[in-house]
Amino acid sequence: DGGITQSPKYLFRKEGQNVTLSCEQNLNHDAMYWYRQDPGQGLRLIYYSQIVNDFQKGDIAEGYSVSREKKESFPLTVTSAQKNPTAFYLCASTATDRGMWNTEAFFGQGTRLTVV
Amino acid sequence: DAKTTQPPSMDCAEGRAANLPCNHSTISGNEYVYWYRQIHSQGPQYIIHGLKNNETNEMASLIITEDRKSSTLILPHATLRDTAVYYCTPDGTSYGKLTFGQGTILTVHP
Numbered sequence: 001d002g003g004i005t006q007s008p009k010y011l012f013r014k015e016g017q018n019v020t021l022s023c024e025q026n027l028n029h030d031a032m033y034w035y036r037q038d039p040g041q042g043l044r045l046i047y048y049s050q051i052v053n054d055f056q057k058g059d060i061a062e063g064y065s066v067s068r069e070k071k072e073s074f075p076l077t078v079t080s081a082q083k084n085p086t087a088f089y090l091c092a093s094t095a096t097d098r099g100m101w102n103t104e105a106f107f108g109q110g111t112r113l114t115v116v
Numbered sequence: 117d118a119k120t121t122q123p124p125s126m127d128c129a130e131g132r133a134a135n136l137p138c139n140h141s142t143i144s145g146n147e148y149v150y151w152y153r154q155i156h157s158q159g160p161q162y163i164i165h166g167l168k169n170n171e172t173n174e175m176a177s178l179i180i181t182e183d184r185k186s187s188t189l190i191l192p193h194a195t196l197r198d199t200a201v202y203y204c205t206p207d208g209t210s211y212g213k214l215t216f217g218q219g220t221i222l223t224v225h226p
Contacts, residue, residue, distance in 0.1 A: 033214055041218070042201075042203070042217055042218040045215050090160070103207075104162040107160050109158060112157075
């Protein structure tokens with residue numbers, strides 16, 4: 001079955017360490033996104049990518065980095081520069097209709113990162 | 117970017133219709149309105165979308181005002197399993213930037 005997979009589901013890191021969250025999709029979607037969610041809050045966009053080897057900053061990109069070397073993969077690195085990295089991280093993907101409109105977004109099940 | 121406004125929370129009795137409003141007064145003429153819901157600690161799930169006309173599927177109905185500045189998601193017979201956070205969002209035609217607001221926490225009571 002096609003879908004979007006995030007791993008791991010739970011991740012613990014020590015303060016000051018970089019950590020990379022995995023996101024893989026086999027839906028042949030062009031666009032991929034990373035969101036951060038804090039308790040009781042909505043989804044805030046970190047980075048997004050419409051095409052391989054290209055990505056744009058979202059609303060809260062500071063302290064994060066991404067790469068898009070393959071269409072299927074969009075890993076997110078939480079760097080030591082991110083002041084409050086503990087959060088729930090969600091990855092999503094969409095197809096792009098004629099390069100203009102996005103279709104429905106498919107989400108992974110999320111990675112809960114705890115930094116101690 | 118089009119912004120959306122939703123009430124932070126709503127309650128509904130089980131078996132009754134839940135009507136969730138969304139204001140998207142700055143939506144572009146060619147942007148669809150999408151609705152998603154997120155059950156606690158899971159990834160959001162697509163519900164329905166529409167452009168101008170009202171839409172219905174097996175999960176819900178979507179009513180869009182004629183001026184497209186607002187919409188209402190209708191869950192015709194809410195169940196306890198419909199308790200979730202509901203998000204409306206434009207489809208991100210502004211160079212594919214797909215953003216979400218705070219959403220509405222819907223609580224369905226027995």
